Amino acid sequence: MEFKHLIYEKEEGIARITLNRPKALNALNAELIAELDGLLDTLAKDGAVRMVLLTGAGDKAFVAGADISELAHMDSFSARIFAEAGQGMMAKIANLPMPVMAVVNGFALGGGCELALACDFIYASDKAQFGLPEETLGLIPGFGGTQRLARRVGAAMAMELIFTAKRIGAEEARQLGLVNRVFPAEELMDAAMKTAKTIASMGPAAIALAKISVHRGVDVDLSAGCHMEKEAFGLCFASPDAKEGTGAFLEKRKAVFSTSR
Numbered sequence: 001m002e003f004k005h006l007i008y009e010k011e012e013g014i015a016r017i018t019l020n021r022p023k024a025l026n027a028l029n030a031e032l033i034a035e036l037d038g039l040l041d042t043l044a045k046d047g048a049v050r051m052v053l054l055t056g057a058g059d060k061a062f063v064a065g066a067d068i069s070e071l072a073h074m075d076s077f078s079a080r081i082f083a084e085a086g087q088g089m090m091a092k093i094a095n096l097p098m099p100v101m102a103v104v105n106g107f108a109l110g111g112g113c114e115l116a117l118a119c120d121f122i123y124a125s126d127k128a129q130f131g132l133p134e135e136t137l138g139l140i141p142g143f144g145g146t147q148r149l150a151r152r153v154g155a156a157m158a159m160e161l162i163f164t165a166k167r168i169g170a171e172e173a174r175q176l177g178l179v180n181r182v183f184p185a186e187e188l189m190d191a192a193m194k195t196a197k198t199i200a201s202m203g204p205a206a207i208a209l210a211k212i213s214v215h216r217g218v219d220v221d222l223s224a225g226c227h228m229e230k231e232a233f234g235l236c237f238a239s240p241d242a243k244e245g246t247g248a249f250l251e252k253r254k255a256v257f258s259t260s261r
């Protein structure tokens, strides 16, 4: 697949997407959002992809935000269309059947921080910086940032970060629960790949069901969440992987799960 602003690689069930506008610190313009949106549609149908890594080209930025040169020319109408495209693309990440990890190698600001938050979890380099600087531009986060950041770090901390536009480093982001793990920059991609391989070795149906249970569950009360979990648990038995996994344990051998959904 050929893209103008993305590099797409696939190896042993792991897809790696690199946002590739390094001269603009990988800022999200409308073309990049459309390309990524289309690629997510393709991935959703690719049963052989078990895990997705999303990262930024170069060593300076994951994504430095929405492209300010495009934002500067927007009116209310085009801003709404842009927000719809961005929010739609980010919702697709949660709806993918396979996990998506943001591998944040530098600035993750504004729309870049929102994109990382839309992924299932974040690994960061010790050089990464996170922030929602939209207020400095007379804007608010428009790609779900007010919602996802508050769910991740709590409403009060999200409001402080949004109101002050403060940038925080990787370690502080980890302490807040925004980032799962922090690595020296040169070790980040290897660490991400190691976790990706572990996840890719699990049964793909059970991973998809766990992902949907967690995502849907955080938006409902505990009883509704447990109800959904029960249904998802039952669905695991529609895949041969449940028999293979339990059988392998009893036979004292390593389970061999399906290679596609």
Ligand code: DAK
Residues within 6 Å of the ligand: 023, 024, 025, 027, 064, 065, 066, 067, 068, 069, 071, 078, 079, 080, 082, 083, 086, 107, 109, 110, 111, 112, 133, 134, 137, 139, 140, 141, 142, 143
């Ligand atoms: N957009 C476009 N270009 C950008 C950019 C961005 N967000 N960030 C950096 N660049 C470009 C710079 O203009 C520069 O280009 P040249 O001048 O070389 O042509 C190049 O990348 C390198 O940047 P710097 O020279 O500034 O590099 P520094 O190391 O000095 O500084 C920096 C790095 C990341 C601290 C700085 O570039 C910076 O502050 N960038 C802007 C960060 C920012 O404010 N990001 C948030 C953008 S607002 C909406 C939906 C979503 C959003 C808004 C509305 N709807 C409701 C419609 C989201 C908004 C945002 O994300």
